Amino acid sequence: MASGAAAGSGRRVQRIKVEIENEARRGELLEASAVEREWATIATATKRAVLSLPGRLLQLGVIGVDKLGVTTEACADALRHLGRA
Numbered sequence: 001m002a003s004g005a006a007a008g009s010g011r012r013v014q015r016i017k018v019e020i021e022n023e024a025r026r027g028e029l030l031e032a033s034a035v036e037r038e039w040a041t042i043a044t045a046t047k048r049a050v051l052s053l054p055g056r057l058l059q060l061g062v063i064g065v066d067k068l069g070v071t072t073e074a075c076a077d078a079l080r081h082l083g084r085a
Contacts, residue, residue, distance in 0.1 A: 050075050 023029050054071040057063045063071055 047079060050079055 020029070051072075053075050054063070054068055057071060058065065058068055
């Protein structure tokens, strides 16, 4: 019975391997390094955007100079929180 289970497992592994090869041939798979680079770019752009918010809010008159420090710290806290998530 154990050899039958092993053969079934081997067929399953082979089936998965063929499926992955077919997906790669059709261009449906992405290189992990390319995905990592793209996410790093997105993360950097997001960080820059969040860190620019206090200055932008000041320029727009939404906050005054007296609130710039606390707003900057709130943005930094949000980024730290996201870094832990």
